[in-house]
Amino acid sequence: MINMPEKHEAEGHHPKWLSCLADLNHASEPMVDALEDQDGVLRLAENVWQINFHDNPGAFARLISCAMHHRLTYGILQLKEAPVWHPAAFRPKPR
Known part of the structure; x- marks a missing residue:
């Protein structure tokens, strides 16, 4: 997750x-x-990605590098196992 800077009502995203x-x-x-x-x-x-580090460590590195380059703070939630999605809730679909 990359922390988004505050939006300006008149100007939109930072x-x-x-x-x-x-x-x-x-x-x-x-x-x-x-x-x-x-x-x-x-x-x-909008500001949250799930990245399988074992399958694509380069994507993880790119996300962190981009956040650092633009001086945006970020957070990492490490999952020990694959996520289990609630059947009635949001379920992401791979492309």
């Missing part, structure tokens, strides 16, 4: 957040897919 998303979605190298299009990555919310 420029730091928009720059970070642009970097995650449009890699500087043409051979690299957008973060959420990579294997092992699920975007759960």
